[in-house]
Amino acid sequence: MNVEVIDSLLSTLTPSQREAVESIDGPVAVIAGPGSGKTRVVTVRGAYIATKGIPLRSILALTFTNRAANEMKERVCDILDRCGFTFDRSEILFSTFHSFSLWLLRRFADRIGYRNDFSIVDENDQKAIINEILKGTGIDSKFSVKRLVEIFSAIRCNINDYYEIEYSNLPCDEELYEIFESYRSYLFKHSLMDFDDLLLNTLMLFRDHPSILNWVRNRFKYVMVDEYQDTNRVQYYIVKNIAEEHRNICVVGDEDQSIYSWRNADIRNIMDFEKDFPDAKVIFLKENFRSTPFIISVANAVISKNSMRRWKVIESVKTGGSKVKLYEAIDERDEARFVVSKIKELKRPYRDYAIFYRTNYQSRVFEEELIRERIPYVLVGAFRFYERKEVKDVISYVRFILNLDDLFSLKRIINVPNRGIGEATFRLIMERIEQGMDVMSALKSLLSSPLLTVTRKQGIKSFIELIEYMRERVNVFAPSEFIAELLERSGYKKMLEEDGTGEAYSRLENIKELLNVASEYDELEDGLRYMIDRITIATSVDNYRESDCVTLMTLHSAKGLEFPVVFIAGVEEGLIPHSLSEDSYEIEEERRLFYVGITRAKDELFISYCKRRSVYGKLKDSKPSRFIKDIPDKYLEFIKLEVPSKVNSKSTSKRDSDDSGTIRRGDIVEHPIFGLGSVIDIYGSGDSAKALIRFEKVGVKLIALSFANLRKL
DNA sequence: ACTGCATAACTTTTT
DNA sequence: GTTATGCAGT
Numbered sequence: 001m002n003v004e005v006i007d008s009l010l011s012t013l014t015p016s017q018r019e020a021v022e023s024i025d026g027p028v029a030v031i032a033g034p035g036s037g038k039t040r041v042v043t044v045r046g047a048y049i050a051t052k053g054i055p056l057r058s059i060l061a062l063t064f065t066n067r068a069a070n071e072m073k074e075r076v077c078d079i080l081d082r083c084g085f086t087f088d089r090s091e092i093l094f095s096t097f098h099s100f101s102l103w104l105l106r107r108f109a110d111r112i113g114y115r116n117d118f119s120i121v122d123e124n125d126q127k128a129i130i131n132e133i134l135k136g137t138g139i140d141s142k143f144s145v146k147r148l149v150e151i152f153s154a155i156r157c158n159i160n161d162y163y164e165i166e167y168s169n170l171p172c173d174e175e176l177y178e179i180f181e182s183y184r185s186y187l188f189k190h191s192l193m194d195f196d197d198l199l200l201n202t203l204m205l206f207r208d209h210p211s212i213l214n215w216v217r218n219r220f221k222y223v224m225v226d227e228y229q230d231t232n233r234v235q236y237y238i239v240k241n242i243a244e245e246h247r248n249i250c251v252v253g254d255e256d257q258s259i260y261s262w263r264n265a266d267i268r269n270i271m272d273f274e275k276d277f278p279d280a281k282v283i284f285l286k287e288n289f290r291s292t293p294f295i296i297s298v299a300n301a302v303i304s305k306n307s308m309r310r311w312k313v314i315e316s317v318k319t320g321g322s323k324v325k326l327y328e329a330i331d332e333r334d335e336a337r338f339v340v341s342k343i344k345e346l347k348r349p350y351r352d353y354a355i356f357y358r359t360n361y362q363s364r365v366f367e368e369e370l371i372r373e374r375i376p377y378v379l380v381g382a383f384r385f386y387e388r389k390e391v392k393d394v395i396s397y398v399r400f401i402l403n404l405d406d407l408f409s410l411k412r413i414i415n416v417p418n419r420g421i422g423e424a425t426f427r428l429i430m431e432r433i434e435q436g437m438d439v440m441s442a443l444k445s446l447l448s449s450p451l452l453t454v455t456r457k458q459g460i461k462s463f464i465e466l467i468e469y470m471r472e473r474v475n476v477f478a479p480s481e482f483i484a485e486l487l488e489r490s491g492y493k494k495m496l497e498e499d500g501t502g503e504a505y506s507r508l509e510n511i512k513e514l515l516n517v518a519s520e521y522d523e524l525e526d527g528l529r530y531m532i533d534r535i536t537i538a539t540s541v542d543n544y545r546e547s548d549c550v551t552l553m554t555l556h557s558a559k560g561l562e563f564p565v566v567f568i569a570g571v572e573e574g575l576i577p578h579s580l581s582e583d584s585y586e587i588e589e590e591r592r593l594f595y596v597g598i599t600r601a602k603d604e605l606f607i608s609y610c611k612r613r614s615v616y617g618k619l620k621d622s623k624p625s626r627f628i629k630d631i632p633d634k635y636l637e638f639i640k641l642e643v644p645s646k647v648n649s650k651s652t653s654k655r656d657s658d659d660s661g662t663i664r665r666g667d668i669v670e671h672p673i674f675g676l677g678s679v680i681d682i683y684g685s686g687d688s689a690k691a692l693i694r695f696e697k698v699g700v701k702l703i704a705l706s707f708a709n710l711r712k713l
Numbered sequence: 714a715c716t717g718c719a720t721a722a723c724t725t726t727t728t
Numbered sequence: 729g730t731t732a733t734g735c736a737g738t
Contacts, residue, residue: 101728144722196728198728263725263726420714557727597732617729
């Protein structure tokens with residue numbers, strides 16, 4: 001092992017960064033301001049621990065996104081490689097809370113009464129299940145299904161004492177209680193866990209099985225948690241349980257960047273770290289390597305108005321830069337014109353710019369304006385591959401095949417493609433199951449039932465045969481073969497092929513893409529199961545920065561990113577802070593959200609607000625956000641749109657247009673009928689590729705690239 | 714079982 | 729203003 005490499009790496013760190021890296025024994029909290037090199041500290045620290053002779057498998061790093069986990073793991077491996085350190089990559093466990101819980105529960109769920117091959121339901125599944133319960137019980141709830149999902153999540157995330165997991169926080173409202181209990185028993189009965197269950201059941205496992213907890217404690221003697229300010233109460237107890245004995249815990253976070261309390265993140269976790277671990281060392285990373293001084297001054301001015309925070313001021317390491325620009329727009333159209341004209345004026349590569357807004361609907365006017373000016377852009381977070389209907393259908397098939405108790409998945413796919421098994425027939429099946437039959441027997445019993453016509457029976461028969469055939473092949477076929485076979489045998493593929501509509505076409509493409517994903521699991525043991533798990537707890541791929549595009553996203557999505565030039569739009573009362581935020585606690589979170597936006601900017605920051613804005617089709621007067629008043633004028637430059645922005649409307653863009661003719665995400669294209677549009681997403685490839693395009697005039701359409709005569713601009 | 718029209722809803726969204 | 733949802737009608 002080459003110690004010099006790690007030594008020279010350490011010498012590039014600031015004293016406080018270095019202290020954070022080198023404090024590996026005992027509890028440590030690293031309060032890492034924006035742009036303070038947090039990721040670097042975490043990764044170097046991981047490698048540093050390993051070079052101190054601690055086995056890699058003793059290190060557990062928990063994050064919130066798969067992206068962060070993978071990125072950090074890569075970087076740690078990289079450092080270790082450079083040190084000439086020999087190690088096995090698979091020994092390193094950098095994972096999200098949810099994957100970690102899943103990893104444990106796949107082994108031990110049976111200890112808490114579950115089956116080890118339970119399935120996982122996502123948020124849409126939760127809604128569907130609750131809907132079913134409401135219909136089944138006839139309860140006409142005063143809460144929307146969406147709200148119920150939130151309430152149930154809050155009930156289970158905000159526990160105060162993990163020895164009373166099941167009993168704390170139950171709803172007093174009788175009706176609510178009934179729906180909640182029905183929901184829980186529905187999941188349990190069908191061997192399903194939602195995202196919250198994964199965490200909560202891990203905690204139960206720890207509580208009820210000290211031997212397992214002990215095993216976990218001794219396996220993971222060094223624990224790191226990233227984005228600690230975003231942990232919820234259950235996650236907090238999980239961490240605490242694991243780290244309590246060896247006490248080598250390092251949490252990294254920044255309460256000023258906590259913006260997910262609406263998802264039950266609890267700021268107390270990071271604020272009270274010293275109370276939980278009285279011998280904790282608290283290290284502040286205050287130097288900011290990202291932004292120019294005016295931006296930092298504005299950020300400090302804004303965040304200093306919050307009371308729920310440790311007192312700290314971030315310091316800019318950079319020099320130079322200009323004041324933060326403030327623009328008062330007439331309405332949102334004017335605001336978009338302003339932003340677009342600035343983008344053209346500054347003449348930077350498009351990838352340098354980001355436009356942030358509070359709510360997704362605000363993106364529209366920016367999109368229209370960017371299309372008009374032929375500026376390529378990408379919308380981040382708008383479309384999710386795994387939430388598409390066809391992908392979910394296939395997953396439901398696999399889930400049911402793997403777990404016959406997963407009647408929820410069964411319901412989704414039993415009549416797709418159409419087998420003549422509608423609502424009524426399905427109810428017959430359910431009745432039989434409720435009488436104690438298992439699914440397959442229930443289905444079979446219907447074949448001899450006088451209640452059904454011959455064609456119905458035929459449909460059921462073919463379904464039974466399909467499932468039995470596929471079940472026999474779960475461990476025979478590789479995941480991609482398995483799914484291909486399933487698509488053929490079920491007639492799903494045929495159904496789409498015969499449909500012939502553009503929509504069906506793009507679905508076929510998505511399914512091909514799913515097969516691609518599946519083939520990545522072909523070599524793995526239990527690959528099919530593993531793949532379904534990963535897909536359910538993963539979100540879409542984020543390759544949005546591959547081409548030279550302006551980036552559009554919500555302030556929430558912006559966390560963790562940085563851009564040379566940032567526009568924050570719609571900084572008005574009612575948007576930031578949002579009108580649904582009422583109490584001071586919520587207002588503080590809104591302020592943090594604004595702070596997160598500000599601190600993404602490296603060189604230039606533009607803040608804008610409108611005097612008028614149309615909300616749901618109605619024009620309303622707007623006032624600048626109270627947060628703007630918190631910024632001293634001396635850091636600001638008030639600007640006006642000098643020239644009517646039409647001047648050089650035609651392409652100031654010195655974008656090296658890519659002549660390959662390939663159409664990619666973000667490209668601006670012209671359609672013979674629909675006119676100018678921007679490519680939001682591409683499905684499939686080759687002749688059958690399809691593009692989702694937002695047109696300036698006619699909205700979003702799905703276009704087959706080989707048929708439509710699109711001209712790339 | 715599917716189609717079409719009226720009606721409600723609508724902040725953010727790491728897993 | 730747009731989009732998803734639900735109910736009535738074929």
